[in-house]
Amino acid sequence: MKIIIIGGVAGGATAAARIRRNDEQAEIIMVERGYYISFANCGLPYHISGIIAEREQLLVTSEATFRDRYQVDVRSHTEAIAIDRKAKTIRLRNLTTGDESDEAYDKLLLSPGAEPLRPKLPGIDSARVFGLRNIPDLDRIMTHLKQHSARRAVVIGGGFIGIEVAENLHEKGISTTLVEGADQILAPLDYEMAAIVHSHMHDKNIELYLSPKSCKHYTQ
Template identity: 40%
Template sequence: MKIIVVGAVAGGATAASQIRRVLPDAEITVYDKGSTMSFGNCGMPYVIGGVIEDKKKIISATPESFKEKKNIEVYVHHEVVRIDRKQKLVEVKNVQTGKSFTDSYDKLILSPGGSARRPTYEGMDTADVFTLRSYDDMEEILSYIHEKKPSSCAVVGGGFIGVELAEVLHEQGISVSVIERNKHMMSILDPEIAVLLDEELRNNGVALHRETEIANINGSKLTLKNGDVVEADFVMMSVGIIANTELAEAAGLEIGETGGIVTNDVMQTTDPDIYAIGDAAENKEWFTGKPKRVPLAWHAHRQAYIVAKHLEGKPVRIKGLLGTSISKVFSQSVAMTGMTDDMLEEEGIPFKTVLHKSKTNAGYYPDHANITLKVTYHAETRKVLGAQAFGGKGIDKRIDVIATAIFGGLTVDDLAALELSYSPPYSSPKDPVNMVGYKAE
């Protein structure tokens, strides 16, 4: 079997590796238009912030290592520009030389990722503006900071990446302003949690400009629609990801309402010989089954595994997306899983919530912190529908436990009965997750 993979970052590299594990005799070729394969996108902000001092540490594989260890051919600087579904051919362009050639496939896996959304503003060409999506983007930003030594930055967009950038740039001694058009940072969060995030950012010296957008830019001067003026030596755009679906769309594959390539529960597109995974793939939401696209690393890796198992003839089916995620915000963390209040109201699902505030572990133990945990559950069945948390250490543990509870179909009352590990450095005899269950009674 001859398999071509388009894209060599999280989804594509993992798919190739997983396929080699289950199909040792397959001929596997990977093409990627970038300069670097298999790098950790999520680690890039921390390279910029100096937390990760050696940028090469976020690269987990090279074309040479893939060839040597897995017998997989990887070609970087090579872009697949056309798919001929009838002939089962792809046209590949060497972006360095401009020369093109064709390659054939039995199965084709699309993992083209997404591109950073880059809105345009009047006078934008007068400013130094960056996006962070590729390894090359990261290197460009690192060089700019090293050479120009900027003292201020405007981050446009207060989502997960925008908030992480605000922290790491601030830790580099750069004055940061975040411009967010919604009422709170990370607008996907419910207000009870989002307000805590805003407070943490402000307490650490990050200027927040909410419910407004850029009107125009004049060099280092950004005028906002509410009349505020922000001085910034450079601008970081962090306003979302656009799925790279041009190749799939030109080949006649169906594009869904989320803007991603439509897939079934084994990641096949509308052409059964072509699969799609990662940021550009549209799946379904866990509870409603409606189309959903989550551009996060876990989903790309899981989808890669599902493709490999299907090619092996032992299919494993994707069960839906919860969107479980977490982000570090200075000394605090913010995390979520499942549905929010707004999502539930939009779907007309009756729900109730429990909000619990406590210590992350025994209050008498020197190393403890605060936690605010919100859990949402179905008003009739009492099954857990979602959770959000903000606070110090152990936020990841609580959200992960609740994500597992959702996966297992547990009720909010079951949370009280969970036997969770306890020792004063880690928790309390009644963990915050247990307390949510007790409160719900």
């Protein structure tokens, strides 16, 4: 059995480890577009404030350690660019060399993760606008904070990550505003529950602006 997993962070790495425990003979290839696998993506905001003091604490395991422990062929900085479902092949591109190759598979597992939504708003391409999804994103934010005396920050997005980023910027002593295009943060929750968080953020002096008009205003 040959299994290819696309994505090597939380879901992909967990799946690879579980498959190996269930099948010692399977050939497992794990493909990750970034340089790092199995990092603590939920902990990224907490390095901004220093609650997680060392960057290395976010790196759950290295590519070499994962390969040796689970006998998984890990291919980092490699991107899946095409799938032929009929032939059961997938085309991979090495992002370092540009080389492309086809791999056959018996089973294909897709766990590519997500990308931050960057709304098409004026100013969105500014060098002072950051996304936060992975270690390189975090490195760019930390470098900027070290090189500049940031006094004020605006976070767009009132989901879990956005709230955590706002919390940790505030913890770092930066005046922080959270902007959400809906009428509440934490969309999966009922409004009554989200309102409790609204009140808590107000008590912490984190400004909160809701509605699409707020998003447009704060990117101009």
